[in-house]
Amino acid sequence: MAFIELQNVSFEYPGGFLAVDDIDIRIEQGENVAIAGQNGAGKTTAVKMCNGLLRPTKGNVIVDGINSKERTTAEISRVVGYVFQNPDDQIFHSTVLSEVEFGPKMMKMPAEKAKALIDYALRATGMYELRDENPYNLPLSVRKFVTIASIIAMDTKALIFDEPTAGQDLNGTIRLRNILGELREKGKTLVTITHDMEFVADNFSRLIVMANKKVVADGSPKEIFWDFPTLLKAKLKQPYVSRICNTLSIGSNVISMDDAVSAVKDGMAAHDSA
Amino acid sequence: MGAIIELNNVTYSYPLANECAIKNVSLKLEEGRFYGVIGQNGSGKTTLCSLIRGFAPSFFRGSLTGEVLVCGKPTLDYKPGELSLKIGYVFQNPFSQISGVKDTVFEEVAFGLENFGVPVDEIEERVIRAVELTGISALAEKNPYELSGGQQQRMALASIIVLEPDIMVIDEPTSQLDPEGTESVFEIIKGMKDRKKTIILVEHKVDLIAEHADEVIVLDKGEVIRFGSKDAILSDETLLECGVQLPNIALLGNKLTRSGVPLERIPITEQQGVEIIGKALRTRSWCK
Numbered sequence A: 001m002a003f004i005e006l007q008n009v010s011f012e013y014p015g016g017f018l019a020v021d022d023i024d025i026r027i028e029q030g031e032n033v034a035i036a037g038q039n040g041a042g043k044t045t046a047v048k049m050c051n052g053l054l055r056p057t058k059g060n061v062i063v064d065g066i067n068s069k070e071r072t073t074a075e076i077s078r079v080v081g082y083v084f085q086n087p088d089d090q091i092f093h094s095t096v097l098s099e100v101e102f103g104p105k106m107m108k109m110p111a112e113k114a115k116a117l118i119d120y121a122l123r124a125t126g127m128y129e130l131r132d133e134n135p136y137n138l139p140l141s142v143r144k145f146v147t148i149a150s151i152i153a154m155d156t157k158a159l160i161f162d163e164p165t166a167g168q169d170l171n172g173t174i175r176l177r178n179i180l181g182e183l184r185e186k187g188k189t190l191v192t193i194t195h196d197m198e199f200v201a202d203n204f205s206r207l208i209v210m211a212n213k214k215v216v217a218d219g220s221p222k223e224i225f226w227d228f229p230t231l232l233k234a235k236l237k238q239p240y241v242s243r244i245c246n247t248l249s250i251g252s253n254v255i256s257m258d259d260a261v262s263a264v265k266d267g268m269a270a271h272d273s274a
Numbered sequence B: 001m002g003a004i005i006e007l008n009n010v011t012y013s014y015p016l017a018n019e020c021a022i023k024n025v026s027l028k029l030e031e032g033r034f035y036g037v038i039g040q041n042g043s044g045k046t047t048l049c050s051l052i053r054g055f056a057p058s059f060f061r062g063s064l065t066g067e068v069l070v071c072g073k074p075t076l077d078y079k080p081g082e083l084s085l086k087i088g089y090v091f092q093n094p095f096s097q098i099s100g101v102k103d104t105v106f107e108e109v110a111f112g113l114e115n116f117g118v119p120v121d122e123i124e125e126r127v128i129r130a131v132e133l134t135g136i137s138a139l140a141e142k143n144p145y146e147l148s149g150g151q152q153q154r155m156a157l158a159s160i161i162v163l164e165p166d167i168m169v170i171d172e173p174t175s176q177l178d179p180e181g182t183e184s185v186f187e188i189i190k191g192m193k194d195r196k197k198t199i200i201l202v203e204h205k206v207d208l209i210a211e212h213a214d215e216v217i218v219l220d221k222g223e224v225i226r227f228g229s230k231d232a233i234l235s236d237e238t239l240l241e242c243g244v245q246l247p248n249i250a251l252l253g254n255k256l257t258r259s260g261v262p263l264e265r266i267p268i269t270e271q272q273g274v275e276i277i278g279k280a281l282r283t284r285s286w287c288k
Ligand SMILES: Nc1ncnc2c1ncn2[C@@H]1O[C@H](COP(=O)(O)OP(=O)(O)OP(=O)(O)O)[C@@H](O)[C@H]1O
Pocket: A013, A014, A015, A017, A018, A019, A037, A038, A039, A040, A041, A042, A043, A044, A045, A046, A085, B145, B146, B147, B148, B149, B150, B151, B176, B178
């Protein structure tokens, strides 16, 4: 059994709006998965069911072998941490430090372990220097790292990041990449929702695509970024380097800068020998 | 032709701040042009927006030296509220733009026009157009608080474009949008430019700035470090040292050049990339 399993899951918001329609997702322990897809596709709704913030109105969500029906939201959130799309839905303390301390405190972790985790979380996210600041005095892009730190500090087996790349600059994006790398080395199961196609191409070997309440593709970025019907359906685009190679008809599975350089060189060599 | 917005030696710091958020900035922005503002987090982009629409210092207080002129008149001389008729502002954080007093997306988008006393028939027509342009027609009857992140951001943009202000100051309008939605925002801006609007757009997605903006303003630690032609600015790798990403096509161009592929110049847009790299591909070359 996979670490996170959504089995024939649907979700209807109170009031009757169906946001997720009969989806199946399986994520193995230690996997690092991206989710992309059009605005309103149901991405946030789907992942909120993985950590118990929302309960499926149909189907089953199984986390670490236990059906979410048999656990409280507090129990599930000790296994799967969720970083909100809007940091302001998550933050409610008046300093960065107290925000990050909250999770370990709630989980009644031994003091020493908690301290080490909090320290690690603050440093990994670059929030250590800002620990005495009020989160609301920090820009949105930085507040996002405060929320990431507070989930890392809980040391859950799985972590879900909802649009962490939004509004990040070059260094913020690199910092995210490093955080994902470190957590992966620790064996965490990671799910990242993002609209940044380059970030997907550079950091993930598996991409789940959602459109219109459904999962419409699940595979490697190399496949999906050259699967035009799927891109169209989910309102995604190829990474820029892929677009260029596509127009120039060189390299039909290029998704990275290095791939593109090789494709151009191969193209030149082919021309020379022609 | 005079500048529609002019900053003369402007230095500004927020109350109690140790450092200036904007330092010695002088800029002349012309009517009907589209300016892309880029720079790393905390470089002063949003503060520049606040200065232009008079919110700094009128709302934030703090200390300002130098002067900011809009249509030739210092922002400090405008009556309260007067500038907001001229300048539409889309907040960086779409989650904080919702008025909180309206029950549907449609009413939310109509809110500003209502306040300006626009006739009901006209309001309806304009709102329908704005929600269509931003791709949220199907959500018109939904509660603004029951939208996905990207849908909220689309609504925030619709609430401002519906006002048709002469100057649009737009702070990262695509951060939560899917790739197609992001491109459509740039199409909307192109439409506004065709109607002679002046656009100041803050955006981290430099690829799209390269594609669509007329000129680029680069901020670093409160200072304008580059201003002008996007081709020169966005192809230059030293920008990376200021924490600003280059367009992917420029990164590729630089990488190709370094690995020995001769390009006639560094492309910054997809179309330039296709032309310039395409030409290199067709040229018989140097080695195997
Ligand atoms: N509280 C709610 N009540 C009713 N409908 C909702 C609510 N929250 C979201 N929805 C609707 O459910 C659908 C899915 O929303 P969700 O937030 O899961 O989308 P998403 O894929 O995360 O989109 P985005 O990329 O814009 O964040 C949307 O059409 C949205 O309007």
